[in-house]
Amino acid sequence: MKQPLNIAVLGAGLMGHGIAQAFAASGHSVAISDPDPNILASALQRIEANLRDIGKPAEPVLANIAVAPSMAAAVKSADVVVEAAPEKLDVKRKLFSEVAANAPPHAILASNTSVIPITRIGEGLPPAARARFLGTHWWNPPYLVPLVEVVRTEYTDPEVFQRMFDLLVELGKRPVKVHRDITGFIGNRLQYALWREAFSLIENGVCDAETIDIVVKNGFGSRYPVLGPMENADLIGLELARDIYDIVIPELSNSRPPSRLLSERIEQGNLGMKSGEGLRAWTSEESSAVRRRLSRHLLNLFT
Numbered sequence: 076m077k078q079p080l081n082i083a084v085l086g087a088g089l090m091g092h093g094i095a096q097a098f099a100a101s102g103h104s105v106a107i108s109d110p111d112p113n114i115l116a117s118a119l120q121r122i123e124a125n126l127r128d129i130g131k132p133a134e135p136v137l138a139n140i141a142v143a144p145s146m147a148a149a150v151k152s153a154d155v156v157v158e159a160a161p162e163k164l165d166v167k168r169k170l171f172s173e174v175a176a177n178a179p180p181h182a183i184l185a186s187n188t189s190v191i192p193i194t195r196i197g198e199g200l201p202p203a204a205r206a207r208f209l210g211t212h213w214w215n216p217p218y219l220v221p222l223v224e225v226v227r228t229e230y231t232d233p234e235v236f237q238r239m240f241d242l243l244v245e246l247g248k249r250p251v252k253v254h255r256d257i258t259g260f261i262g263n264r265l266q267y268a269l270w271r272e273a274f275s276l277i278e279n280g281v282c283d284a285e286t287i288d289i290v291v292k293n294g295f296g297s298r299y300p301v302l303g304p305m306e307n308a309d310l311i312g313l314e315l316a317r318d319i320y321d322i323v324i325p326e327l328s329n330s331r332p333p334s335r336l337l338s339e340r341i342e343q344g345n346l347g348m349k350s351g352e353g354l355r356a357w358t359s360e361e362s363s364a365v366r367r368r369l370s371r372h373l374l375n376l377f378t
């Protein structure tokens with residue numbers, strides 16, 4: 076590492092605590108804050124548990140993390156601020172206006188929004204802060220998944236964009252540059268295009284949710300770690316890719332309203348693993364086992 080930086084992470088939930096862990100594991104000095112005292116109080120324990128799960132010593136990482144009593148305290152000497160607050164435009168806008176007033180004038184300001192255009196979040200910021208404002212979209216769990224989408228707006232200083240990119244490379248991440256600030260960036264646009272078709276297949280009685288997962292995990296998904304979809308197009312040959320594209324694309328769902336299936340399940344209180352049932356039923360042992368298998372798989376792939 077070139078030089079340890081002061082990193083402020085705002086929001087200590089699922090993503091925030093993992094992002095704090097990733098910076099701290101690289102030797103940076105991290106201050107983490109959250110308006111919910113219970114979530115903040117458990118952040119270090121959750122980081123310790125993550126490190127235990129992946130067989131890494133906790134002490135050197137925890138020694139680099141301080142729990143800050145407020146947002147202002149967390150950002151006051153920050154070189155980089157990463158926001159991981161709820162996915163609500165008004166919350167993020169208000170938070171960044173306060174961050175801009177409290178952080179040093181050189182600090183890079185980054186939002187971990189999943190899909191909200193960065194430009195919309197930064198609309199109220201003073202021009203000097205807008206030039207230091209960008210998106211860094213991490214993936215869960217952030218200390219294991221390498222990808223971070225770095226998103227620039229038309230106001231982002233190109234030097235700041237590059238500096239954030241380089242910092243993530245130093246962290247051992249695999250950042251990519253997103254040059255146009257579009258809703259959902261790259262990864263979630265791809266992911267949700269697939270999900271729309273999956274929900275449509277289930278709604279139309281073609282198969283059930285379990286079959287979707289069997290098809291993806293045992294079929295084209297099994298190739299993804301070594302063969303991306305664009306590489307696959309080259310592998311099968313572009314004439315075949317075009318022939319299949321021309322036949323299948325006009326048949327795919329292009330539905331714009333929210334998925335009927337998703338809305339029905341939510342209305343029934345079936346919210347996924349956290350409520351014991353979503354698209355299928357989950358015991359707490361089954362959901363813990365899936366999480367453990369995922370960690371192990373990602374560890375094998377990337378460490």
Ligand SMILES: NC(=O)c1ccc[n+]([C@@H]2O[C@H](COP(=O)([O-])OP(=O)(O)OC[C@H]3O[C@@H](n4cnc5c(N)ncnc54)[C@H](O)[C@@H]3O)[C@@H](O)[C@H]2O)c1
Nearest residue numbers: 085086088089090091111114159160161162188189213215
């Ligand atoms: N969950 C994922 O897989 C995932 C992946 C990539 C990006 N994201 C994005 O990361 C962000 C955080 O998501 P999460 O899954 O960690 O949510 P989460 O609900 O687990 O955590 C959000 C935290 O923000 C705190 N918070 C509320 N108001 C705040 C404020 N004003 N300032 C600071 N913190 C505040 C909450 O108390 C909570 O602890 C969202 O924008 C989400 O879309 C999530």
